Amino acid sequence: MVDREELARMLLDVGALKFGRFELSSGKVSDYYVDVKEASTHPEVLDAMTDALAGLLPGDAEVVAGPELGAVPLVAVLSVKTGVPMAIVRKEEKGYGTGGRLIGDVEGRNVVVVDDVATTGGSLLEAAEVVRGEGGEVRTAIVVVDRREGAEEALKEAGIELRSVLTADDLRGLRE
Numbered sequence: 001m002v003d004r005e006e007l008a009r010m011l012l013d014v015g016a017l018k019f020g021r022f023e024l025s026s027g028k029v030s031d032y033y034v035d036v037k038e039a040s041t042h043p044e045v046l047d048a049m050t051d052a053l054a055g056l057l058p059g060d061a062e063v064v065a066g067p068e069l070g071a072v073p074l075v076a077v078l079s080v081k082t083g084v085p086m087a088i089v090r091k092e093e094k095g096y097g098t099g100g101r102l103i104g105d106v107e108g109r110n111v112v113v114v115d116d117v118a119t120t121g122g123s124l125l126e127a128a129e130v131v132r133g134e135g136g137e138v139r140t141a142i143v144v145v146d147r148r149e150g151a152e153e154a155l156k157e158a159g160i161e162l163r164s165v166l167t168a169d170d171l172r173g174l175r176e
Contacts, residue, residue: 002048008170014042019175026119028149032171036116036144040073049144050077052165053114056142062109063087063136065102067127070116074144078114087111087136089127106136113141118162121151125158145171 002010011017016039019032039045053074057064065087066075072088079086087104113127118141128138141155146164155162 002051004052004166004170007045007048007052008166008174010042010045010048011036011039011171012174014039014045016042016045017171017174024119026122026149028119030147032168032175034117034145034171036074037070039144040070040116046073046077049165050074050081053078053142053144054082056163056165057082057084057112058110058140060110061112061140063104063106063111064114065089065104065106065111065127065131065136066114067091067123071114074116075114087131089130101130102134106131106134109136111136111138113138113160115141115143117145117147118143118151118155118164119147119149121154121162124151124155124160124162128155128158128160 016035022030022033024030061084063085064075064078067089075086087106090101093101111131113124115124124141131138140161142163145166148168152162
């Protein structure tokens with residue numbers, strides 16, 4: 001099992017953690033950027049991230065669900081490692097095939113929402129809303145990185161506990 005410091009260093013080593021000036025999807029500006037999608041393209045890093053996420057998974061989890069695109073590799077590998085079924089939350093409803101925004105069965109199940117990075121919590125809350133709309137129960141969300149910019153508080157208001165492998169402090173500590 002990789003520890004937090006080692007995982008943070010792995011992100012830096014594969015170029016997934018960068019320092020500078022970056023605009024985030026939330027519109028905020030940050031002095032660092034962590035690209036978990038890039039990190040997921042490296043098998044050893046994906047393995048370490050999903051091992052760490054598995055350690056945060058509540059024992060009563062019945063489904064792991066994540067929003068496309070960033071969370072898909074995480075929930076897929078997490079599902080294989082833990083034997084917990086997975087679901088994918090689409091960004092938008094598809095107008096063809098079976099349609100809908102959710103792939104997977106969540107009805108009547110305890111679903112843990114998984115994502116790569118939490119900033120304000122918007123994508124986690126949206127995913128939880130989709131899951132709840134399909135009859136799933138969401139009490140926990142787990143992420144690789146919590147930027148500590150309001151996600152924990154926003155999720156708590158929605159009755160969801162946020163658990164993270166790494167925080168902004170873990171990453172900023174690597175700034176050279």
